[in-house]
Amino acid sequence: MGWIQDIVDPKARLWEELYRNRWEYDRLHRSTHGVNCTGGCSWEVYVKDGIVVWELQATDYPSLEPGLPGYEPRGCQRGITFSWYIYSPLRVKYPYIRGVLADMWRKARAAFADPVEAWASIMEDEEARKRFQKARGKGGLRRTTWDEAVEIISAATLYTIKKYGPDRLAGFTPIPAMSMLSYASGARFLQLLGGVVLSFYDWYADFPPAFPEVWGDKTDVGESADWYNSKMIAVMGSNLNMTRTPDVHFAAEARNNGSKLVVFSPDFSQLSKYADWWLPVRAGQDAAFWMAVDHVILKEFYADAEVPFFSGYLKKYTDAPFLVEIEVKEDSNRAGKFLRAGELDRYKGSENPEWKLLVFDAKTNSAKSPNGSIGFRWQKREGLWNLNMKDGEDGSEIEPVLSFIKDRDAVIPVDFHSAGDAGNLRRGVPVKYIETARGPVAVSTAFDLMTSQFGVSRGLEGDYPEGYGDNMAYTPAWQEKHTGISADTVVQFAREWARTAVSTRGKCMVIAGSGVNHWYNANLIYRSAITALMLCGCVGVNGGGMNHYTGQEKIVPESAWRTIAFATDWLNPPRLQNTPSYHYVHSCQWRYDSPGREDRILGNDHPMDMQAMAVRLGWLPFYPQFDRSTIGLVKEAAGAGAKTDDEIISWLIRELKEERVRFAVEEPDRPENWPRVLFIWRGNALHTSAKGEEYSFKHYLGTGTNEISEETKNPPIHDVSMKWPAPEGKLDLVVDLNFRMDTSALYSDIILPSASWYEKDDMNTTDLHSYIHPLSAAVPPCWESKDDWEIFKTIARKVSELSRAHFPRPFKDIVATPLMHDSRDEMAQPSVKDWKKGECEPIPGKTMPRFTIVERNYPDLYNRYISFGHLPKKTGMHEKGVHWQMEDLYYDYLKGAPSETWGGKTYISLSGAREAANVVLFFAPETNGEVSHRGFEDLEKKTGVKLAGLAEETRGVRYSFADLLAQPRRILTSPCWTGITNRGRAYSAFVINVERGVPWRTLSGRQHFYMDHEGYREFNEGFPTFKAKLTKERSGDLRKTASAGRSVLLNCLTPHGKWHIHSTYSDNLLMLLLSRGVEPFWLNLADAAEIGVRDNDWVEVYNDNGVVVTRAVLSARIPRGVGFFYHAPERTMGFPKSPLRNMKRGGGTNALTRVRLKPLFMIGGYAQFSYAFNYWGPPAPDRDTYALVRKLEGKPVF
């Protein structure tokens, strides 16, 4: 063609230099994004002329074993926009203070030489206090200096401690794994003070209670590369494209490798497009589907045929063969507790016999107690806590019987909960009679009871369905009405699932996320799916398992990290609070709760009473602890003659018993019991993380609110006092460390400019891959910002300085802690007994919380902050019950490491984040092979199982921060985790348990189908079951709200969105350009037509809890009756005011929520149901939320 000619004149191409120049840069630097995201991606940051210009993914991850796709590149559309923030108009460049507070402070400071007294003068002037509280969130910020800001913060800190006690200070920072040293900075400062660190995983409802229930583990899951090993992947409630963006290629690649990908999602989601099979199970009803799947598996692969791989797995790795007593009553028999070894003559003399379970041995035709129950874990005779089916006393082999269906003494009728249908179901169960001290007791196996629970008759009498088409729990036909999926579809799924597991020995996998985990009854959704996994031998297998990905909870080097983060190198124990309880109580949301009959438990009609009971009985922590200062109490005790620590505690117990000292949780409205100072860093505590945001605005901040809810009249509460009116403006001071002017910053009193993720050193790990890698400073902290470590160091220095006048000497403090998981405490309460009701004596660590006297030293607080204390040298380090010595390593490390010398001693230095990172790396088993080896040796002793070989080949490996900067490093196989990463093997959870016979940290030491705690049985959750999502009535979201004009009622879902990671990036220009310029509300075409709304119209979404005003997007991919408002935009970005709520600014996703706690999860002191931080306690669900939607009247007003 004539016009295509060869250009021969090279000069014509000289201009090409233009784009070459554009591409040029001066420096490449490795960092990542410390955002609450499981991506954990390594990035190369490009710096030109001292300015960060852009970023691209690092692609140098060490490779996995051959045959697995690689991890490169990792990093998504959100991460790649981060450089926009650094120099954006949103950047917090300087310290800011609320103007009206600044005026008050400067005046007070002129009047008082002592800053603490100056702060007191403001706090004790109620009018002044109210005045600046009312201004919160309403503009009027003013620039200040670091010196002034730090002085105010330090003064408020010391004032609060003096007046109320240190447990009135709290800090919220989420998800350590994303930038663990930044997390540690403020946490360490607070714990040295005696303040409270708030949990995050349960608060976000990302924590899956089913994991502790079944496995005794917070969460342990496979890395994303392990998806590739799976041959059938079922994804529910997890929109992988959205939230696992850098991992989802493994799913496509697995599909291409012959794996089947099935997606459960109520909407035709971005992932559904990617699937082989999309099943639009109705939102929140997935458990019904899985219950029917389990029914089919139990019928076809257990009752009708024997699959040796399945039944063998159940006998060895689950509680299925263990004996459960049938509680025989006149009118109704029920599944009771696991029969305990202590009931049998044969085991009377053994250690902890009431914590050892029994199976029926086919060899001897008798009940036997095999190794591995929790009683073996905490007994003196070591080496029997393992999964060997051997008698715990004489070591004889046991051949456990899975079912009594063939060889039984009798069939007796047992009542089962009928899952949303009327009445109980009475079904025949095969039993044997076991001779006990109480006489003969009818027992069945957990397996037999479960088979009956699922409605598989095996020819037994009773209310059993006749076939799959029978509409009775839990058949395929029964589930249709709950899920909207046909019975045939369920049957096909169940068969494909089980057959795949048979032919691959367990390579079926569930990937689950917040879409199912954020429901009130989420644990049941999980348990029903986990049941399908366990029945088919899919847990502890590469390519199998329950892979829960939401909330980046995996701090890989947790043991060493928590020592620094919670300052246990200096003091023990820390004050760690489960946040759902904290906010439910302190932000007054309990006052609006009106639970139903089904929420009654253990004699409590209201979750608030259960909460008080949980604190009193040592099940959950609660801070503030008491109705007065924990420091003051020590003085009171001394005044009453207590001399030793033990005497102080004895005095305290007496005072508690006689109600002269009361738990603060029993009187949350009293000003003495309010939280007073809140530190926020790395998070959005007042917005994204403020479920029931509008309640927080009112009761915590004392500023405007859009909630119109009424407090419940005469709630059935007996143990907690209630004052009227409810307190408003509880918080004296809110401090926010931030690089973005986000919602929390706008509502805080002091905003400190923090270094962004390209301006500081830190470390990052995740569940989704098996590498540890760094954040580091591509440029120094911009403008006046400082990194978090430096900021809290600065505050610590000032606190130490001011405390010379106010706390010149060391003093004692009483710390209350609950009965802890992975300690002997988990054998504290074989049954529930309340000392307050006289059912038992109050005994710390047994029937009530533990109390510890701790000595604090404020003048040395700064020195302690920057020094790695000597305590671990003596005590060693521990994690999840694994323990190792480290004194020699401490001195080894000190030889070359930076150090601090003060008070005549020399310490390893923690003066900066990089120093702290190196300490973590050196002392953690996942990054130092020698430490791992020691931990495995300890675990060998406890279990009697050979394990140290797992660490042999990496024993000499030690990573330093400089190593991480050079390349992400693969984590080592560790005694604190359950996967094996040797030689490039993909991490999969519970592999060590299955392959090596290490028990799970549960009652039986096995995976649990059955929960025999009396709370579970009362709550009808002993066995997996189905409970529907909450109704609109039960939710209580629309008690006061009337429909305003043409409105449609929707279940409001807030899945993770495409253009932000929580609120981060939701205000980023690039993300807003690629979306609709504002976070819109998605609804179905027909629902929109009902209210006359067209695409891009403005809508108002409203309920009792608050209001959202935004644009609508219409699509047939959203089901009817459901609205999507992708979680969680900043309310600062383009949202108009609400005509329905006095023309005040509408909120974000949390504007529509209120916290409802499931009281079941408040139990404690019982095996896996024992407290640990972010491990146990009620989550704060948000999916069961309802709202009305209408078209916005008139033009939007900003």
Add this chain to the structure above:
Amino acid sequence: MDIRAQVSMVFHLDKCIGCHTCSIACKNIWTPRRGTEYMWWNNVETKPGTGYPTLWEDQGKYRGGWAVHKGKPKLKLQGRAGALANIFFNPYLPTMGDYYEPWTYHYEDLANAPEGDDQPVATPVSEITGRDMEIEAGPNWDDDLSGSYIYAESDPNRLALTPEEREVSFRMERLAFFYLPRICNHCLNPGCLAACPAGAIYKRGMDGIVLVSQDKCRAWRMCISGCPYKKVYYNWATGKSEKCILCYPRQETQQPPACFHACVGRIRYLGLVLYDAKMIEAAASVPDHELVSAHRDIIKDPFDPEVIARAKENGISDHMIKAAQSSPVYKFVKEWRIALPLHPEFRTLPMLFYVPPLLPVTASMKDGIYESTGEFFGSLENLRVPLRYFASLLAGGNEAEVERSFKKLYAVRVYRRAQTAGDISQKEVSRVLEAADTSPEEVEAIYKMSSLASYEERFVMPPFMREAAIEAEEEPSRRKTDAGAGFISKLRRGI
């Protein structure tokens, strides 16, 4: 035979997650500048949908690309002479309404707002006028909007469907969508180049990258109309057109383009192909349904001694030939024939090819109950989007081309399932392979390239031999010592 070399591309749509990381990777580096705000050299569209700029595929509206006139390709816009005659009036340009009004926000209001009675908020402001604005359109407005009567319904490819097929696609049991990432196709027969009255657009000889010379561009904007893909944009600040440069500065340093590097779905492949430039005109002139195969025929076997000899005659080095021989693109397009060009009927001979996406199996709905049972991996018979749609998008209406791709993609899965799970009989595997006209060796190779290929295997960077290119103008030894010391050239209305 006139053998030339071209850097060519494959996007594996089955793997695309629509994340737009590619778009940002590009935007950050190349177009965050004033005048380029609305330029998305790389964008990602939801299909069915209207795309960016809106309805770009509708050449009835935009008159891009070529038509066959008297057996030869002729620009739809007009010939070059016509363009010159009509130089001051071009009715086929997309307007700001077809793109969007770029905006930012009054971010500064958040920190600076004086104390009031409510929370401050950052509101949108136009980057063009500086005035407050309402956002009514954006570069990705119909993202994930499957089942929208406004956007999905207006997709021009849906014209290939029957009214009934169009209607059911809004029902839950038939809903479907997928993503289409788009960059400049660096065509063999570029419409933009042909339309430029100033001769500012050229295709680089050694690698086929199509560039708009920022020296020569005179703002006629005929390239924008001439390109049927609407991948040339006008920079209103510099008064010059700009487009995707396939990151030649990165490629020249042995790095794939930024959007390829950033592709976290790992859908992208890049490599050299050798083609016969003599065949271009004929290939651009065949009937629509023959376009795909004619296009494929232009690409020549890099192992063929004849091709190698002719390549050498044209100055293509041994290094380049070796790169062409290990090109993943050659395999997808030519060997396996599963990657297809986007809208070949535009006749620009685009050098970016797409592997069509698999979609979930369909279902039926009865009394509100969703029923979906059937074959393990689904089948061609129950595709959620009819073949005709894909044929309209990727094959000039030739369904057989799309069918071949789909059958092979199924065959790969069935074969690998049998290998790894062992629950499919050998007989069934043989039947599927035969139906797809493929072999165990071929599906194994497709599997490896689609699932396991590493960064280096996905992007086989040819040597750009910068020393030789620089030598044409300046001694490389001088460039080494002098580079960076001062401006090489100054543009009249610089960027």
